[in-house]
Amino acid sequence: MRTPDRVPIPLLMRMAAHPLRWALMTGLASSDRRVRELAAAVGEPQNLVSYHLRLLRKAGLVTARRSNFDGRDTYYHLDLARCASAFGDAAAALHPALAPANRAVAKKGxxxxxxxxxxxxxxxxxxxxxxxxxxxxxxxxxxxxxxxxxxxxxxxxxxxxxxxxxxxxxxxxxxxxxxxxxxxxxxxxxxxxxxxxxxxxxxxxxxxxxxxxxxxxxxxxxxxxxxxxxxxxxxxxxxxx
Known part of the structure; x- marks a missing residue:
């Protein structure tokens, strides 16, 4: 019996599969935050959080911007549009039928x-x-x-x-x-x-x-x-x- 060809794991899945990186992505999903705020939220040392933020930035999922008020601080931002596209690509790579469809969502608030x-x-x-x-x-x-x-x-x-x-x-x-x-x-x-x-x-x-x-x-x-x-x-x- 022929074994299936090995499909490369999408970069997003490699990034999001790590528990700490997933926690950082989750923490940035609703708001831009500074590294010390992220470290406090996930309960990990700041240097370890900074390391994984660098990986997420290298993957193009997170961006950084200096504070306009205090230039010593940096705000990290999760690129939701990039994540949405990458998650869709990852789903389609597993099976074409999993490709996301556009859905209209009623909004309120x-x-x-x-x-x-x-x-x-x-x-x-x-x-x-x-x-x-x-x-x-x-x-x-x-x-x-x-x-x-x-x-x-x-x-x-x-x-x-x-x-x-x-x-x-x-x-x-x-x-x-x-x-x-x-x-x-x-x-x-x-x-x-x-x-x-x-x-x-x-x-x-x-x-x-x-x-x-x-x-x-x-x-x-x-x-x-x-x-x-x-x-x-x-x-x-x-x-x-």
Whole structure:
């Protein structure tokens, strides 16, 4: 009897099969985290956690980004889109019938996006989520709101997504006092690293750079605004509402 040809084990499965790496992936699935937070969550030494994070980064499943608030810190992020694709490929490698089918999932719940100025990242996230999910209750605010929306935030959403942000203006977090949300997502490291009480809300952090810091002119920063908007849209697609 002919033995089956040995099929190479997909890289994702080799990464996820290790208990510690699976724990790290699970810990990063809902929020970006720093290495010391991951070490505390999994109960392992920081140097061991760092080693396995390096393997996950090499596999392209995890990315790292320096904190915009404290440059000594690094936030790790699980690339959910890459994981979804890799899991689908791994299933199909085992048997073609296991290839995942696209399923529409009804979403519900309320979301608050927070950043410092509420002039770029958080209003873009609010508008993108509302655009993706009809009827969702979503808001955004800033701890120190800017006088106006950044022109590139308005331009990117209008040109790339057909969304008009104007005449909306930045909103203070104080204006939402008393309102309750199911999910609170911080988008800049500064507001995340200054603790706040969000009550019973599920909290998460998406460590995104300030796109307006990428240059001295609107023209120079526009490519970064497009990149941040694309990352926001990708993350929102995997938001567990």
């Amino acid at each position: 309320s979301v608050l996006f927070l950043c410092t100025g509420n002039s770029a990242r958080s209003p873009m996230a609010e508008a993108l989520l509302r655009h993706r999910v009809a009827g969702v209750r979503v808001a955004s605010a800033g701890s120190h709101p800017a006088p106006r929306l950044h022109p590139n935030a308005v331009r990117v959403l209008r040109e790339d997504y057909g969304i008009d942000l104007e005449p909306r203006r930045p909103r203070s977090l104080d204006a939402l006092t008393g309102r309750r949300f199911d999910h609170v997502i911080t988008l800049c490291d500064r507001i995340r690293e200054i603790p706040r009480d969000h009550g019973p809300a599920a909290t998460a952090h998406w460590s995104l750079p300030d796109p307006s810091a990428a240059g001295d002119t609107d023209r120079a920063t526009y490519p970064e605004f497009r990149r941040v908007a694309k990352e926001l849209d990708t993350r929102i697609a995997f938001l567990p509402l």
